[in-house]
Amino acid sequence: MINQQIRLFFLLFLALVIIFSKAYSDEIKNQNAAKEYNGIGKSSLTSKSSNSTLDKKNVEENFLGKINVNGIGLISIERTKFPSDLWRNSSEKVLSEKLISMPNLTLTSTNKIFKRLLLVDAKPPLNSIGMKNMGYLFLLSRIDQLINLGAIDEVEEILNYIKEPSVELMKRKIQVASLNGRLSKTCNLANKYPNFEGMLQFKIICLVRKNDWQAAALAFTVGSSLKQFDEKEKKLLLNYLDPDIETDSHYDIEIKDLSPTSFYLMHGKKELVPPDILPNKYAYAFSLLGIPPKIRIKSMEQLASKYVVNANTLFSLYKSSIIEDEENSNDATIVVMQLEQAFNSDSEHRKLLALKKATKVFQKKKLLVHLSNEYVDELKNLYYSDDKRLKDLAIALLSLTDGITKEFFMLESSNPNINCLIDIKKKVFIKHKTDSELCELVKKLNIEVIKKSFPANRNLDTQMEKGLILLESLSLLGNGLSTEFEKVKLSLSMLTKIGLIDLVNEISVELIALNTLKKLVSNR
Numbered sequence: 001m002i003n004q005q006i007r008l009f010f011l012l013f014l015a016l017v018i019i020f021s022k023a024y025s026d027e028i029k030n031q032n033a034a035k036e037y038n039g040i041g042k043s044s045l046t047s048k049s050s051n052s053t054l055d056k057k058n059v060e061e062n063f064l065g066k067i068n069v070n071g072i073g074l075i076s077i078e079r080t081k082f083p084s085d086l087w088r089n090s091s092e093k094v095l096s097e098k099l100i101s102m103p104n105l106t107l108t109s110t111n112k113i114f115k116r117l118l119l120v121d122a123k124p125p126l127n128s129i130g131m132k133n134m135g136y137l138f139l140l141s142r143i144d145q146l147i148n149l150g151a152i153d154e155v156e157e158i159l160n161y162i163k164e165p166s167v168e169l170m171k172r173k174i175q176v177a178s179l180n181g182r183l184s185k186t187c188n189l190a191n192k193y194p195n196f197e198g199m200l201q202f203k204i205i206c207l208v209r210k211n212d213w214q215a216a217a218l219a220f221t222v223g224s225s226l227k228q229f230d231e232k233e234k235k236l237l238l239n240y241l242d243p244d245i246e247t248d249s250h251y252d253i254e255i256k257d258l259s260p261t262s263f264y265l266m267h268g269k270k271e272l273v274p275p276d277i278l279p280n281k282y283a284y285a286f287s288l289l290g291i292p293p294k295i296r297i298k299s300m301e302q303l304a305s306k307y308v309v310n311a312n313t314l315f316s317l318y319k320s321s322i323i324e325d326e327e328n329s330n331d332a333t334i335v336v337m338q339l340e341q342a343f344n345s346d347s348e349h350r351k352l353l354a355l356k357k358a359t360k361v362f363q364k365k366k367l368l369v370h371l372s373n374e375y376v377d378e379l380k381n382l383y384y385s386d387d388k389r390l391k392d393l394a395i396a397l398l399s400l401t402d403g404i405t406k407e408f409f410m411l412e413s414s415n416p417n418i419n420c421l422i423d424i425k426k427k428v429f430i431k432h433k434t435d436s437e438l439c440e441l442v443k444k445l446n447i448e449v450i451k452k453s454f455p456a457n458r459n460l461d462t463q464m465e466k467g468l469i470l471l472e473s474l475s476l477l478g479n480g481l482s483t484e485f486e487k488v489k490l491s492l493s494m495l496t497k498i499g500l501i502d503l504v505n506e507i508s509v510e511l512i513a514l515n516t517l518k519k520l521v522s523n524r
Helices: 008-038 048-055 092-100 108-119 137-149 152-160 167-180 184-190 199-209 213-225 231-241 260-269 280-286 293-305 311-320 332-343 348-364 368-374 376-380 388-398 416-425 437-451 458-463 466-476 485-497 501-520
Strands: none
Touching (some): 092 137, 108 368, 108 466, 108 501, 137 167, 167 184, 167 199, 199 213, 199 260, 231 260, 260 280, 280 293, 293 332, 311 368, 332 348, 368 376, 368 388, 368 501, 376 388, 388 416, 416 501, 437 485, 466 485, 485 501
16 A cells, blocks of 8 residues: 655655756756757668668768658568658648548558558658757658557557657657656666656656665656646656555546556556547557457447458457357447358358348448458359359459459449449450449540650659648548549549559549448348
């Protein structure tokens, strides 16, 4: 039990110590700021354009003052479909502001592209001279977006390459450590930093992990006296230090309002019941082992829809989970079981019913692409089904995957949208009277690229802010299937303009397939 009454003179003595420590910390902070000005720290992974700066012997003499790690990433630009000058012509400030304002993307294709943009290792954007965090402002924005997506492991890997992180990067390291529970290295690093907002709470956690309860209690008492915690944080810390003290904090704090450190304090000591709407960064924590399967599945579904986890892991969970509510026909675990049984049967009617049901459920979860990839081989077996509805359903689902065979290109349907999907996949862009407005647009854009009818201006091309245009194109598609056609048209035209016709086709196929599937599985 924590001694709640520390002698007054001892507290005054500690307060004096803190005051002098703070003065010393301010001195360190100024030194740290100078250090930040001279560079974020040596990194074993830097973008190619940073190498020339790193190769200089006197980096601190660079008048810009910082090693530019804005382009640092985990995926080389060569492995993507993106242009090599993706960010080069844009201001880091403008790009950062655009990332902050990005809407919640609902299409699988746009989520996939967006995550890859956040992870790509490319030439960094232009420094915004005089801006706070100049030289890594764009990196901070990318890291924040990855954390919001729940891509905690990827963020940890990026941050690990920066050996001497600035205060702002250290704040992100604390968030990551609090979410994945891997605290040791960050705790060791924390000792080098003066206290900033959130740091003292984290240091208390680190002291408890070292079994230094007395120091942890002392830090809590001093922090409380100096009003470094709000009331909710005080309750959480007090309960973390002494679980025998019951507080009502678990009932009046919503998970979405918690900082990652406060989430760690609650998640580590008490069982939390996640709400219906759970931030992805906390879904990551709930997706780990050791929690009820139903909660873990819900969390994995959220992460899979953002391309954060492998869908195979999600479907393995479906197949291995015990069905808790057999009356719930919309339960994904039941739907997957029924689909498995139907694929193993000889009844085409049973396959049709099970596949229609699965399509409805997984379209609502925004996981149709993942469903299609999981059952790509079974869907191929339906190429020559005698049931036209089953065959069309299989073709539409297969169009969402990369598992297309030569047989796929020989298929045809009485449904014009199915035929359009086949045409786009086999890169045949002949216009038909039955083509939808979107199908006609996609074919037109592809023909323009083939004919090179877009005006070629080399000077304009070298000055184009391609990454910014790409982000704006994804933003226009924020409403997914409900996006107005004029916005879809503008988005796809912009992507074509910067030479990303493959992405145009990928997004278009998903939009056409989703619309088609919605009609195919309707009860009419």
